[in-house]
Structures are given as C-alpha cells and as structure tokens.
Amino acid sequence: MNKLTLPIEVMLFELRRSRTLGRIAIWFLLVAFPVAIVTAVHLITQYERGDEYVADEFIEPLGMAMYFLIPEVSCLLGLLLWATPAISTEIEGQTWVYLTLRSSGRRMVLVGKYMTSVVWTLSASLAAVALCTLVVGPTIGSELWWVLTKLVVLSCFVHAALYLLIGTLFYRRTMVAAVAYTVVVEYVVAFIPALVNKFTINYRLRGLLADWMQWEDARSQAENVFGNEPAATHLQLLGVMVVLFLGLALYRVEHTEYPTQQEA
Template sequence: MNRLTMPWDVMQFELRRSFTMGRIAMWFALVAFPVAIIATMRGIALASSANKFDPAEFIEPFGFTLYFLVPEVTCLLGLLLWATPAISTEIEGQTWVYLALRRSGRRMVLFGKYLTAVVWTLSASLVSTAVCVWLIGTDVMLRMWCVMSVLAVLSCLAHAAIFLLIGVLFYRRTMVSAVLYTMIVEYGLSFVPALVNKFTINYRLRGLLANWMGWENVRSNAENIFGSEPVSTHLMALSALTIIALGFALYRVEYAEYPTQQEG
C-alpha cells in the first residue's frame, strides 16, 4: 500500500464499514436532533406571533440556538463516537499489532481515522444546518447557512484533533476522558471570563460567529463570551490548536507502546 494514499484508503475502508443499521441510524439522529429543536422553536414563535411570523425578529435567538446545536453539539457528539476510540478499537479488535509492524503504519492509519471522523460528522452537520436554516427562513438565510457551515467545518477539524489526541493518550478510559474534557473545558472554561477561555475551541468559534454575522451589539454586551479579537486572530488560534493537537497525536502514536488484548 502506498504510504501517500494510505490515509485515503483507511478513510474509504472506515466509511464503507460505517454503512450498518446502527451507524446509519446514529447519523440520522445527529441530523434530526437540531432540526427538531429548530422546528419546535419556529412553531412556538409562530404561535406567539399570531400566525404572522417574521424571522427577522428572531434572527439572533435562532442563530445562537443553531450554532449551539450544530458546531457545539452535533459536531462534538459525532466526533466522540468516531475520533476518540480510534486507537482503543484497534487494540480491542487485536489489529493494532499488525498496524504497528508497518512502516509509518501507525501515523497513516491514525490520520486516516481522523479524516473519517471529520467527513462522517461533517456530512451530518452540513445536512442538519441546511434543513434548519431553511426552516428558519430568514432574509439572511444564505449568509447564516454559509457561516454555520464554515463553523461546522472548523469545529470538526479542531475537535477531531483534540479527541484523537485524547484517544492516543488515554486509550483505556477514552470516552470518559473525552467527555470530561468536553464538559470541563469546552462547556465550562470557555465561558470563564479569564485568559484561559481564549485557549478553548468554542470561544474562538463564538467569536467568529459574532464577527461573521455582524452581531456587534451582542459582542459588546458579552465580550467575555464572544471576544473582541478580529477574524484573523480566531482563525490563527484554531489553526494552531488543530495542528499542535494533531501533530502531537501523530508523534505520540508512533512511539507509544500499547498492550495487545492478550497482554492487557
């Protein structure tokens, strides 16, 4: 197998293997969850407006809800299922020993699994975003769809790298470690009005949301949550976090000694 094409071969294999009833149902569940919430919100807004629903009046509440449901929930749930157990599944399946014997096999397989997690999760996120924006029906629908789609891409790339690193470091308690990281760091520290929240992915994504949607009044009222940095700063921070986490995961997996099932 050519080392340059090995990650793509791994991704194709993993995606073909994902066509099972359980994983397809999981994909539809990730798509349906935000759609159901947005549809419910639209129904409530329609009822409260005496059947004269004006989406422009609810653009910010709908926008914040959609952002939270897709880049911060759907993306993370999908990546928890795909990126986090990248190593533990190979160890449990007793296939790790064969991958470890191949030259650059460890890194290439891990990178292939990273691509798989991003593609699988992003597909659900983009479909869900498109349906939700269509349901909202605002006059800035195209802008909102573009912004939420780009945020979903950035969220998948960055969070997948973090979860992959967690999976490499804590292969015995992978899911527990990833859930703790998510709850403490991304849903906890990212709202703390201190320097530490600037090192979280969700803080950067919220800053991009406010910048790209032009919600300056929201930023001025909640600067600790949405930040005041320009777009370039948020993008550079996300790029640095992604590259560092993914690079360290690939470096670590090359030299780590994982026990086989018999040894464990």
C-alpha cells in the same frame, strides 16, 4: 502502497464499515436532533407572535440556537463516536500489533481515522445546517447557512484533532476522558470570564459567529462569550490548534508501545 494513498484507503474502509444499521441510525439522529429543536422553536415563536412575527428580529436567538445545536453539540457527539476511540478500537480488536509492523503504519492509520471522523461528522452536520436554514426561511436562512457551514467545518477539523489526541493519551478510558474534557472545558471553562476561556475551541468559534454575523451589540455586552478579537486571530489560533493537536497525536502514537489485549 503509496504512503499518500494509505490514509485515504483507511478512510474508505472505515466508511464502508460504518454502513451498519446502528451507525446509520446515529447519523440520522445527529441530523434530526437539531432540526427538530429549531423547528419547534421557530413554530412556537411564530405562533405566539402571530401577525407581529418578523423573522429578522429573531436572527440572533435562532442563530445562537443553531450554532449551539450543530457546531457545539452535533459535531462533538459525532467526533466522540469516531475520533476518540481511534486507538482503543484497534487494541480491543487485536489489530494494533499488525499495524505496528508496517512502515509508517501507525501514523497513516491515525491520519486515515482522523479523515474518517471529519468526513462522517461533517456530512451529518452540513445536512443539519441545510435543513435548519430551510426551516427558518430564506430571509435569514441564507446568511446563517453560509456562516454556520464555515463554523461546522472548523469545528470538525479542530475538535477531531483534539479528540484524536485524547484517544492516544487515554486509550483505556478514552470516552470517559473525552466526555470529561468536553463538559468541563468546552461547556464550562469556555464561558468563564477569564483568560483561560480564550484557550478553548468553542470560544474561538463563537467569536467567529459574532464577527461574521456582525452581532456588535452581543459582542459588546458579552465579551467573555463572544470575545472582541478580529476574525483573523480566531482563524489563526484554530489553525495552530489543528497542527499542534495532530502533531502531538502522531508523536504519541509513534513513540508509545500500547499493550495488546493479550498483554493487558
């Protein structure tokens, strides 16, 4: 089989295997969760303001709510499910030993699982973005849709590479390590007003959100949250992160002898 088509075959196989009741229910939950909260916030605000409600005045709080719920929560939950256990599921299923016998089998399977996690999570997140923008209305929804769509794509590609690397490093306590990283780094360190938060993914995504939405007041008042770097800087660093995380994951999986279930 052509080495270029093997990752695609792995992705298609994993997607076919995901068509179970549980996985489908999780997919709909990832879509419904942000839509339900955005709808509730929108309706409550509209009810409280009454005739004084003007959608344009609430573009920042609605945009921040949609950003936090989708690129920072739904995307990460989906990738935790798919990207993190890429190696551990093969070891537990006693199929890892067969993959190691194939030429470039380890790398190709890892790339295929990376593509699977991105496609599966991206489909749910993009559906959530589309439905949320319909809820808030076309006045502000169209601009938010385009910006959040780009942020969702970036979030999926970068976080999937990171969780894949975590999965190759901590194949025994994969989910624990990934959840610990997410809570400590992306939800705590990313908000610390120091140099360390600039090395987090969500800091870069929030910077792009403020830059593309032209929220200059928000950026000036909370530089530790949104940053003051240009969009090009954020994009370049996110691209470097994808290449670095994937490269380290591929190196790790190629040069590590993971114990099989029988050996463990």
